[in-house]
Amino acid sequence: MDLLSAVVKFNNQTNGRDKLCRLFQYGTKCGWWSIEKLRDDPSLIKKLKDLEYHLGTFRKLLRFGKSLDILQGALKTLHLDDIALRATISLAKINQSLYLLLDHVIWLARVGLIDIDKKYWGKTSAKFWMTQIILNLTRNLYDICSAVSNELYKRNKSKRSRGDKNGDIEASINPAPKQTPLLLKVIGDNKPVFLDSAKNVADVWLPMSVLGHVNISPGTQGMLGVISSCIAILVTWNPTLKLVP
Structure with a gap:
């Protein structure tokens, strides 16, 4: 293309x-x-x-109407086998759906179709937004820990395999080829996780600022x-x- x-x-x-x-x-x-x-x-x-x-x-x-799409997505994630992913993703999507639903109401007020306290509704919407991002960050942390654990397991298994195959003496004479640093290897193999983490870290301060939890x-x-x-x-x-x- x-x-x-x-x-x-x-x-x-x-x-x-x-x-x-x-x-x-x-x-x-x-x-x-x-x-x-x-x-x-x-x-x-x-x-x-x-x-x-x-x-x-x-x-x-x-984004009008997207809250229903997100809610439908939350129903699908309820069937995930991993309980940690099932809980964090489903709850994050439910909060995102509620955030967008209130966002629709605020849009209706902005264009003059309804009369509401926009400041109150904006802060309520920000609470759901913040909760969604915190749940996403929790999922990101879980994914990163799992990726690091899997990489460490692979490296330890590889070392044991070389030791069993070549013997301790030969292994000391012919050391294993130099490996990519752990962090760089994990990031390279899990780009989506780290990109999503960076996005969420940047985003989380925005609703916190709206709610007055931080002053930026x-x-x-x-x-x-x-x-x-x-x-x-x-x-x-x-x-x-x-x-x-």
């Missing part, structure tokens, strides 16, 4: 457009915060803040959002990097 075809395919995906809008949304946040710090230009700052707001509203429209500047929020959005775009562009299930 040539580059143009890949771009068209990416742009045809609702998920791809959402990730691009997210990148621009958080990039805009970085932009107006930087301008606010470097020079006094209220007019430009207001335009960028308005753009950020409208991009956020557009993203909510793109809009510029930092924007940078974290840009980082996680770039990872999400990479994974959407190359599905082999997506963490499954």
Whole structure:
């Protein structure tokens, strides 16, 4: 597939457009915060803040109805054999579905169809978002520990096999070929896990900031959002990097 075809395919995906809008949304946040710090230009700052707001509203429209898809996905993960994966993935998807459901309500309020306390609903939505990310990070930690454990088991088994085959004396004379450092080997063999972990580490600060659990500047929020959005775009562009299930 040539580059143009890949771009068209990416742009045809609702998920791809959402990730691009997210990148621009958080990039805009970085932009107006930087301008606010470097020079006094209220007019430009207001335009960028308005753009950020409208991009956020557009993203909510793109995701409208997605809460049902996520909930259906949660029902499928209930049949996973691994209890740790079953619990973390299913609960994460349920929280994501509730987060998106409230996000739909907030979008309806933004376009003037209903009248609600948007600040309250926004914070409630952020609670489900934060819980989802924490559960995803728990799953990431479990996957990383499993990957390290499996690699250590393979290396120990290989050492024992060489010792049994060649004998201790010959093994000491002809040492085993140098192995790739453990961490680099695990990362290389489990790119989806580490990409997903990096995305979640960047994302978790965003709902925590909304809820007031941490105090980070809009510029930092924007940078974290840009980082996680770039990872999400990479994974959407190359599905082999997506963490499954």
